[in-house]
Amino acid sequence: MKHLILLLTLLPFFTFCGQQKDEKKEETGDSQKTETANEAPARNQKATYYLLRHAEKVRTDPKDQDPALNIDGLLRAKRWATYFEPIKIDAIYVTKYIRTKQTVSLIAQQKQVSPTRYDPKTVYSEEFLNQTNNKTVLIAGHSNTIPQLVNQLIGEEKFKDMDDDDNSTLFKVTINGNDKKVEAITVE
């Protein structure tokens, strides 16, 4: 009986504490929602990306991971420079391999832009999108990395690896907020 009286006396206190806990839970829930929304702000990207594979490379040693361009490649690099002459380029990205650097080196000189080195595996990131926002960007890469980067930029699995004899495809990606366009242009 004594216990029953004690329980009845304390019941309102337990109920009050329970209510407070529920209110706290709701507050925490709301603030977590706000944090998540802040972590993923609506992006208003506006940029143009030109993506190309390096020009023709020396193939005498199949074990050589870092061959230079051959004569055809050097001539193609010259043609790329002519192609980009009338186009404003704000930033140029190259991989660690000499064939990508050689392919865009004339363009880099022409535009007075010092190429930035990137890792194709990790380049697509918030940092990259911020760095390239409001810019026209040229990216030199590889048969098995350029189409993937195009796909990441457009948010669609549209392109597969380039053929090994394809050194002439230029991808132009234009992003204006949610409007993402891509053109694959052949430049001989």
Ligand SMILES: O=C(O)[C@H](O)COP(=O)(O)O
């Ligand atoms: O063989 C390779 O290293 C990859 O397929 C990439 O080729 P690429 O550098 O000639 O485009």
